[in-house]
Amino acid sequence: MKNLLIIVAVNLLFSTFSASAQQASTIIDAHLKTSPSIRSESIEFLKTDTSVIILERQGGWYRVETFPQLQGWLKMLWLRYSVTGTSDNGFSLLTEGGGVTVATGIRGLSEEELEKGQGDPYAVNTLERFTVSPEQAKAFAKAGGLKKKHLPYADTE
């Protein structure tokens, strides 16, 4: 009985993870690889629109699971996430809900937001207290182990 409880508990733990696991599908015909390298062996040939569950990422590769219980590696850009929406759990940083669920993402404001007008325009004058000096930024990078690399912008621009 005790063992059964442990199994249930472990399953619950895993199901919590799988609830947050991201579903995706392939956008091209692709080989499921044994390791995160284009030269690695193929486990299975997956047709376009094959559904997978993303388990982890390593560089530009995702380790995925596909039906039935087949695991292997696919390039990130061979996949597109399925639309899942996001839950409102864990918004502990916020002082209130706000009620806006737009997902414009990385640019643009919603019309609702432009209409809200609940902020303080003079807050702009208080921003200096958060600014970090170049020296502090360098120390911050060093503490994280980040190293500068010399890299030009690509020609693709």
Next chain:
Amino acid sequence: MKNSKRNLWKTAGLTVLISMVLSLTSCKTTDLGLDNIDLDQLTNTFEKFIDLGDKTEEQEQAFGNEVAQVLLTDSRLLNNDQVQRYVNSVGQWLVQNSERPNLNWHFIVLDDKSFNAFAAPGGYIFITAGTLLRLNNEAELAGVLAHEMAHVLKRHYLEALQKQTQLDLASDIGILAYQIKSTRRDNYDSDTIENMELAEEISSAMDDLYTNGLARGDEEQADNMAVIICARAGYDPYSYIAVIQKIASEKPDSAGWQTFMKRHPSANDRLTALQPLMDSVFSSPGNYLTLSSRYQKSIR
């Protein structure tokens, strides 16, 4: 509320106009050697404005400050100094790996649960707390900040404003310059009819810009630059791909989102556009970091 916002835009719009006028007139009296330029010859005065460098950088920042004021009227600052400082640290490190390290950059976390980030000219980068909570690591945060920084580095907002208002600075500014010059001697009179019309035009262009976002080409350029800036700073470039994939998985459930997407590349199109860069420059794993645990410690 709408009116007060309109007025703020108006002020911001007028300020940029005044700034641009001042920059043009001041050139005539400084040592930049522009005395003999025939303004009518300038097919795109805005390019000149951009090329003037340091002189106009101050004006760009002053304008950005006005825009930031307007944006902060609409959203509250997140009341968490630790998070604000952390985001500024990541941002300032990216700045050290950009082409404009001397701008007075500000990274601002807004108390808002939506998934959003945007910028204002002069180095104002806004990110919502909702975005921070959706991201997994510092490299993903760096990606979002670097994308917005790219818009500032390339002056996308300023250029878009010029396009949307169809302002031909060579002629329109000339007229306005005369008006402002004469009104400045007394107290500045914002009721001058022509000024009001221009201000209205700029005001609605700004509304449009911040509602509908920038052009497709600007977004793709910012995506490409973001990946490079992150990699220069030592951050895992593929974390940026993970962010765009997250955006692609967001539920398009609001009218604002629908309006926005009508005119803009979908997240999936952006991923497709990023593929050549990722395949050519980042095909093999480099010594890049995601700094997941520092992120979790700083944000949660």
